[in-house]
Amino acid sequence: MSFLFKWEWLPKMASGLVVTVEVTATCIAIGIVLGVLLALGRVYGRRPISLPCSLFIQFFRGTPLLVQLFIIYYGLPNWGIRLPAFVSGILALGLNTAAYQAEYFRGAIQSVKKGQMLAARSLGMSLTQSIRFVILPQALRLVIPAWSNELILMLKSSSIIYLVTIYDIMGVSQKIAARHFNYFDVYVVAALFYLALVLIVSLLLRLLEHRVQIPGLGVHADRR
Amino acid sequence: MNMPLLKVEDIHKRYGNEEVLRGVSFEVNRGETKVFIGPSGTGKSTLLRCVNQLTPPDKGQVFLEGTEVTHHKSDINRLRASIGFVFQDFNLFAHLTAMQNVSIGPTKVTRMHKEQAQARALAELERVGLGDKANAYPAQLSGGQQQRVSIARALAMDPKLILFDEPTSALDPELIGEVLEVMIELAREGMTMLCVTHEMGFARSVANEIIFMEHGVIVEQGPPQQMFTNPKHQRTGEFLRKISELYGETER
Ligand SMILES: Nc1ncnc2c1ncn2[C@@H]1O[C@H](COP(=O)(O)OP(=O)(O)O)[C@@H](O)[C@H]1O
Ligand SMILES: [Mg+2]
Numbered sequence: 136m137s138f139l140f141k142w143e144w145l146p147k148m149a150s151g152l153v154v155t156v157e158v159t160a161t162c163i164a165i166g167i168v169l170g171v172l173l174a175l176g177r178v179y180g181r182r183p184i185s186l187p188c189s190l191f192i193q194f195f196r197g198t199p200l201l202v203q204l205f206i207i208y209y210g211l212p213n214w215g216i217r218l219p220a221f222v223s224g225i226l227a228l229g230l231n232t233a234a235y236q237a238e239y240f241r242g243a244i245q246s247v248k249k250g251q252m253l254a255a256r257s258l259g260m261s262l263t264q265s266i267r268f269v270i271l272p273q274a275l276r277l278v279i280p281a282w283s284n285e286l287i288l289m290l291k292s293s294s295i296i297y298l299v300t301i302y303d304i305m306g307v308s309q310k311i312a313a314r315h316f317n318y319f320d321v322y323v324v325a326a327l328f329y330l331a332l333v334l335i336v337s338l339l340l341r342l343l344e345h346r347v348q349i350p351g352l353g354v355h356a357d358r359r
Numbered sequence: 360m361n362m363p364l365l366k367v368e369d370i371h372k373r374y375g376n377e378e379v380l381r382g383v384s385f386e387v388n389r390g391e392t393k394v395f396i397g398p399s400g401t402g403k404s405t406l407l408r409c410v411n412q413l414t415p416p417d418k419g420q421v422f423l424e425g426t427e428v429t430h431h432k433s434d435i436n437r438l439r440a441s442i443g444f445v446f447q448d449f450n451l452f453a454h455l456t457a458m459q460n461v462s463i464g465p466t467k468v469t470r471m472h473k474e475q476a477q478a479r480a481l482a483e484l485e486r487v488g489l490g491d492k493a494n495a496y497p498a499q500l501s502g503g504q505q506q507r508v509s510i511a512r513a514l515a516m517d518p519k520l521i522l523f524d525e526p527t528s529a530l531d532p533e534l535i536g537e538v539l540e541v542m543i544e545l546a547r548e549g550m551t552m553l554c555v556t557h558e559m560g561f562a563r564s565v566a567n568e569i570i571f572m573e574h575g576v577i578v579e580q581g582p583p584q585q586m587f588t589n590p591k592h593q594r595t596g597e598f599l600r601k602i603s604e605l606y607g608e609t610e611r
Contacts, residue, residue, distance in 0.1 A: 250448060251452060254446065256439065257439055257443075258464040259439040259441075259468040259516070260467060273452075276454065349454050350499050351497060352453045352498070
């Protein structure tokens with residue numbers, strides 16, 4: 136047994152890497168926007184708003200990502216809704232991560248001290264202004280560590296979309312491996328690609344956390 | 360006609376089975392300082408919050424210059440903008456510098472231009488003696504400094520009156536003086552103030568009236584001199600003696 140990985144496969148795998156990054160970035164973006172809205176709905180919404188938000192979160196956290204993906208890609212066509220593979224993949228991952236992110240955002244919103252909202256309202260800010268200018272700027276800083284984990288998980292979980300014929304890192308690797316009967320080397324290289332991505336993203340998130348840090352605010356603030 | 364600046368009428372508030380406020384009425388004229396005292400759990404904080412509707416009362420009315428604050432159609436955000444509130448634990452916005460804490464009200468609520476709001480914020484910070492701390496975050500300030508910033512934050516809104524809820528109770532003893540000095544100065548300049556505080560030195564030097572509350576009602580109210588020397592109710596005298604012992608009564 137020797138290492139049979141051929142360097143000419145690398146460009147193909149790199150194109151897969153681009154797809155993985157694109158898909159993950161898009162899902163995370165969807166997840167942030169939707170996740171914040173879901174969290175706000177749960178925390179500040181009356182029942183007609185908070186209940187659907189809870190159910191959404193419950194469903195997407197309580198069922199396997201793969202099942203969600205298959206419902207969207209293979210299931211929806213039975214109802215006449217035929218989405219392209221790429222859209223299905225992004226939708227499944229985006230909705231899934233939105234549910235998880237919503238819970239992190241909710242935790243962060245609720246950990247902003249209660250007096251902050253009181254102070255904002257007593258200045259005459261509306262509820263929306265208070266959320267936008269006082270609560271969220273603090274909650275988003277508090278959430279970064281938990282949120283970083285979610286981003287990294289997504290980066291890795293995104294590999295399941297090869298099952299709906301998308302050529303991300305995993306999709307490309309699977310194709311090359313099958314054609315050349317070289318599973319071990321190709322998948323190890325694929326793993327290294329993911330590892331490199333995860334390390335880079337972790338580093339960037341650490342920098343972000345450092346950059347937006349404010350004295351006295353954050354997970355480290357309590358122990359002084 | 361000389362209408363009171365603030366008129367509070369028959370305020371009731373219940374939490375569960377407990378009737379926290381049982382019909383409280385009083386008036387405040389422009390430029391007056393009123394001091395609320397009373398045992399803990401008596402409803403003083405609840406009363407202040409009813410004034411600016413942070414806590415809506417179950418019954419009763421609040422009028423600010425004749426406008427009913429408690430009316431369901433009143434523009435409550437606008438009314439709150441003209442009622443300052445200073446909290447026991449400061450509640451400065453943790454993600455903003457002292458300057459931003461003071462300027463956020465004018466910029467977001469009254470839509471003042473940014474430069475103008477910053478100039479105003481700096482002026483208010485200087486007024487409370489913290490011009491040099493404009494760029495510090497709350498966590499970098501002492502309790503006394505934070506409370507002074509929160510007073511500056513209230514002042515920057517040009518409030519018609521300011522409500523103080525035990526503004527010095529969370530402070531180390533050596534930091535109380537700097538906050539009281541600012542409050543005394545404000546009172547002397549003619550700011551209308553409602554203060555829940557047990558600092559009787561402050562009450563003696565600037566209060567027009569001390570209001571003693573117990574179990575959700577006003578037991579007795581009167582000028583400090585009378586309340587100290589000649590209270591009508593035995594409870595008032597007892598309570599005043601007790602807090603004078605507890606808090607001391609340093610002359611300021
Ligand atoms: N949000 C609330 N929910 C339930 N009970 C409350 C709430 N706020 C205050 N109370 C109760 O109301 C009573 C009066 O409280 P408060 O107004 O804070 O009194 P004081 O400021 O005079 O100490 C207390 O018994 C307190 O437990
Ligand atoms: Mg209180």
